[in-house]
Amino acid sequence: GENVEQHPSTLSVQEGDSAVIKCTYSDSASNYFPWYKQELGKGPQLIIDIRSNVGEKKDQRIAVTLNKTAKHFSLHITETQPEDSAVYFCAASEILGYKLSFGAGTTVTVRA
């Protein structure tokens, strides 16, 4: 099955700086790569996703890049704000909406 590894496990950044989280996956059949944000006491919330036919996608301060050859993808958050503090998960699946395999998560803390 799919194995997703995520680094770092914790990340502390100064407000206004950038944060980068990296993930690798093992199954070359994976085609869908979402990123989720989970706040305390809540379920994961989709913040951005990318499909295998796209190398990069951006949505305001958030961007994701995908390198299918190397089997890795990354989340970039620019101009971080205190409300960006949360646990972020990367995930991968062969089919959108089916059997997501998640990384172990990155706890991001934005220092004011």
Added chain:
Amino acid sequence: ETGVTQSPTHLIKTRGQQVTLRCSSQSGHNTVSWYQQALGQGPQFIFQYYREEENGRGNFPPRFSGLQFPNYSSELNVNALELDDSALYLCASSLTSGGGGEQFFGPGTRLTVL
């Protein structure tokens, strides 16, 4: 539009007991997936239900079972509870129509097995 809801919020059981967790899918969604999230870990796929049938299963034993009802709500049942079953159980709904759709997660049910 109503989001995904789960009940109960918290639950405490003892080893060997049985538990039923409930999920109401987001309005318009016809597919429900269940995930187990152990403390400090990412969610792990248990199974998915589509048109009231199990549509794929992760690496979980048969004592984890489920149901989906005609209104697309779902139940997760766990028999013979073990200490390692203590986790946050997440339900995610999506619209499947000739292909998958984005999964929207509920807040989860925190299960503690003593």
